[in-house]
Amino acid sequence: xxxxxxxxxxxxxxxxxxxxxxxxxxxxxxxxxxxxxxxxxxxxxxxxxxxxxxxxxxxxxxxxxxxxxxxxxxxxxxxxxxxxxxxxxxxxxxxxxxxxxxxxxxxxxxxxxxxxxxxxxxxxxxxxxxxxxxxxxxxxxxxxxxxx
Amino acid sequence: xxxxxxxxxxxxxxxxxxxxxxxxxxxxxxxxxxxxxxxxxxxxxxxxxxxxxxxxxxxxxxxxxxxxxxxxxxxxxxxxxxxxxxxxxxxxxxxxxxxxxxxxxxxxxxxxxxxxxxxxxxxxxxxxxxxxxxxxxxxxxxxxxxxx
DNA sequence: TATTGTTATACTCTATAACTATA
DNA sequence: TATAGTTATAGAGTATAACAATA
Numbered sequence: 001x002x003x004x005x006x007x008x009x010x011x012x013x014x015x016x017x018x019x020x021x022x023x024x025x026x027x028x029x030x031x032x033x034x035x036x037x038x039x040x041x042x043x044x045x046x047x048x049x050x051x052x053x054x055x056x057x058x059x060x061x062x063x064x065x066x067x068x069x070x071x072x073x074x075x076x077x078x079x080x081x082x083x084x085x086x087x088x089x090x091x092x093x094x095x096x097x098x099x100x101x102x103x104x105x106x107x108x109x110x111x112x113x114x115x116x117x118x119x120x121x122x123x124x125x126x127x128x129x130x131x132x133x134x135x136x137x138x139x140x141x142x143x144x145x146x147x148x
Numbered sequence: 149x150x151x152x153x154x155x156x157x158x159x160x161x162x163x164x165x166x167x168x169x170x171x172x173x174x175x176x177x178x179x180x181x182x183x184x185x186x187x188x189x190x191x192x193x194x195x196x197x198x199x200x201x202x203x204x205x206x207x208x209x210x211x212x213x214x215x216x217x218x219x220x221x222x223x224x225x226x227x228x229x230x231x232x233x234x235x236x237x238x239x240x241x242x243x244x245x246x247x248x249x250x251x252x253x254x255x256x257x258x259x260x261x262x263x264x265x266x267x268x269x270x271x272x273x274x275x276x277x278x279x280x281x282x283x284x285x286x287x288x289x290x291x292x293x294x295x296x
Numbered sequence: 297t298a299t300t301g302t303t304a305t306a307c308t309c310t311a312t313a314a315c316t317a318t319a
Numbered sequence: 320t321a322t323a324g325t326t327a328t329a330g331a332g333t334a335t336a337a338c339a340a341t342a
Contacts, residue, residue, distance in 0.1 A: 015272055015283060021287075022287035022291050024189070024213075025294040026294045027171055027175040028332095031308090034308095039308095041309085042172075048165075057323080057324090058323070059322090059324085065172075068311060068312080069325090070312075070325075073324065074325090075309080093319075095319065095323040095324070096318095096323060096324085097324065117165070120293070123296055127289070132163060134285045138286030139163075139166045139170035140170075141275070141279060142173065145177070145268070145271045146173040176310085179309095179331090180310095187331095188331045188332075189332085190333090207301085215334090219333050223333095241299095241300085241342075242341050243299060243301070243340070245300080
């Protein structure tokens, strides 16, 4: 039942388990920052992307977050129902739909980020510059790992 | 607008956003490794903990994962329904319930980890030793951040 | 009264399958 | 046929509120 003997009993093996647990905990911590009655985490990330990068198609959004198009369709439904985003047909390809943030959506994206990231920004500020560099490198590594 | 253009306020701000997105993506990637019909991510992590560390009370388990006791109660319900864990009353304190993995649960914990972490272990092996150290340090930092 | 645990309920997030509309 | 998007349905994960049992 033993692990990987590369570096001694359990050492390498533990890194995977440690990473999994740490990421799950941090993800729950992020979710818990949601104020009452506001958008959920996934919806807010999409809204933030629309706010920052302008109109995107459904397929693009689903690829950005690596979720199925059907899942993304439901996320943007929450945004359009709330009046934070709108659909427009692509004039050059009638199959495509472009999603954009409304002015209200832009305001929500700004406000929500400020509220919900305040504690994270504070924590990051408290780290040493070296530790912040570790976090930045780790984030890049995670994106690579998640793609594979 | 800008991409970490300066060392000013915007640069620090970006790290938080990058971390959030990277963690969300990696978390979804972890979840997607679930084979058909098997336990979900949260349930498997609890089962793994019971397998590794022996009997735990509900409160202990909920604190381990930083979820509410009510949420953890539902997670362990899935485990007991499946026959992977059992409840026993604490003989010294009738309010407490001790949860333990069954032999079947132990087997599932071992097998599931091997299956579901295979790709992650492979990815981590592909990293340089330096990058693995970055991941390990980041995992420790995440636990600290999640606690705060 | 305080602690431990459970159930009821509701919402977010996500997936697969089946569908429509356009190219 | 292939691509873009939607809807229906289901299940995991999580929370709050209300409750019961034990200390």
